[in-house]
Each structure stands twice: as structure tokens, then as C-alpha cells.
Amino acid sequence: MGMEPETTVRLAVKSDAEAIARIYNEGIDDRVATFETEHRTAAYIAAQLAEKGDRHPTVVAEREGRVVAWAGAGPYRSRPCYAGVAEHSVYVAREARKTGAGRVALDALCRAYEARGFWKIVSRIFPENVASVTLHERGGFRVVGVYHRHGQLDGRWRDCVIVEKLLGVGEPAGLAAG
Numbered sequence: 001m002g003m004e005p006e007t008t009v010r011l012a013v014k015s016d017a018e019a020i021a022r023i024y025n026e027g028i029d030d031r032v033a034t035f036e037t038e039h040r041t042a043a044y045i046a047a048q049l050a051e052k053g054d055r056h057p058t059v060v061a062e063r064e065g066r067v068v069a070w071a072g073a074g075p076y077r078s079r080p081c082y083a084g085v086a087e088h089s090v091y092v093a094r095e096a097r098k099t100g101a102g103r104v105a106l107d108a109l110c111r112a113y114e115a116r117g118f119w120k121i122v123s124r125i126f127p128e129n130v131a132s133v134t135l136h137e138r139g140g141f142r143v144v145g146v147y148h149r150h151g152q153l154d155g156r157w158r159d160c161v162i163v164e165k166l167l168g169v170g171e172p173a174g175l176a177a178g
């Protein structure tokens with residue numbers, strides 16, 4: 001890890017769409033990350049970035065001017081009571097995995113959402129995805145539990161591990177519901 005070039009993070013912009021799509025599609029092909037099986041196009045990602053705007057930003061991690069990882073999020077549910085809960089994803093380019101880029105991107109995403117007043121960030125992870133479960137545990141996430149038979153990937157039922165991280169200091173119990 002000490003041999004890696006410096007990793008920097010920033011919010012994603014439209015021109016990152018192609019790199020984000022490429023990295024996402026590697027994760028889709030690997031069949032470890034998501035129920036999705038269809039590749040994303042850069043145009044689709046660009047439209048998503050625009051739609052999410054500054055409320056649900058995506059962050060990118062760069063090394064030597066190249067995007068090597070991204071982390072993004074969207075609303076957990078549309079109900080107003082869940083407005084401060086985001087559901088996220090994190091993807092690292094194949095050649096950059098296991099070199100700390102995922103951790104840098106995930107930490108930056110948490111900071112960006114905390115700064116916007118979100119109180120919680122959650123995700124679902126296939127139990128077989130040891131890299132992601134480990135990344136999230138190291139990044140301060142808690143394993144909430146396991147959804148059994150949550151969906152099918154390539155015709156096979158899969159479980160999902162739910163993870164959460166509380167952001168910000170929160171309010172004392174009793175005030176939050178007011």
C-alpha cells in the first residue's frame with residue numbers, strides 16, 4: 001500500500017461519467033457486487049448525476065489524474081421520515097482494488113453526506129463479497145443482519161448483509177421524533 005501514488009477525492013462531475021460507468025461495469029461483470037447484470041452507459045450515469053444534484057452527490061477517488069474508484073448514494077425510501085437516510089454503493093477499478101482506494105472513497109462519501117445533514121448511510125452486500133464486508137467494517141459500519149433469499153442473480157437466490165453507519169452526533173432519543 002505504501003507504494004501507491006497519492007489518492008485524492010472530490011465530488012464527481014459530468015465528465016467523470018465514462019470512468020464511473022467503466023468501473024461500475026467491471027463490478028457488474030464480476031457478479032459479486034450487485035443484482036444488476038446490464039452494463040451502464042456513460043450517458044445513463046451522466047443523467048443520474050444530474051438528477052441527484054448536490055443532495056445526493058457521488059465522490060471519485062483519483063490517482064495520477066485517473067479516476068480509480070467512486071462511491072455514490074441515493075434516497076433509502078421516498079417517505080419524508082427517511083429523508084436523512086442514504087443508500088450507497090462503492091466500486092473500485094479492478095486494477096486498483098485492495099490498495100485502499102475503496103476506503104478513501106467510502107470515507108469521503110460519509111463525510112459528504114454528513115455535511116449535508118444525513119443521519120445514516122446504509123447498504124446491502126452479498127455475504128460472499130468478503131472485500132466489501134471487510135471494507136465496510138473497517139470504515140465504521142455495523143452489520144445489522146442478513147436478508148435471506150433477497151433476490152436472484154443469474155437464476156440463483158442470494159442473501160444480502162445489511163450494513164449501516166450513523167452520521168453526525170444525532171439527537172437525544174425522544175427529540176428526534178418530535
Ligand SMILES: CC(C)(COP(=O)(O)OP(=O)(O)OC[C@H]1O[C@@H](n2cnc3c(N)ncnc32)[C@H](O)[C@@H]1OP(=O)(O)O)[C@@H](O)C(=O)NCCC(=O)NCCS
Nearest residue numbers: 027033090091092097098099100101102103131132134135
Ligand atoms: C469491495 C471493494 C469496493 C473494496 O474496495 P478496495 O479498494 O479493494 O478495498 P480497500 O483496499 O480500501 O480495503 C479495505 C479493507 O478491506 C480489506 N479487503 C479488501 N479486499 C479484500 C479481500 N478481497 N478480501 C479480504 N479483505 C479485503 C482490506 O484489507 C482493508 O482492510 P484493512 O483496513 O484491515 O487493511 C472492491 O473490491 C470492489 O470494487 N469490488 C467490486 C465492486 C463491489 O463489490 N462493490 C461493493 C458492492 S456492496
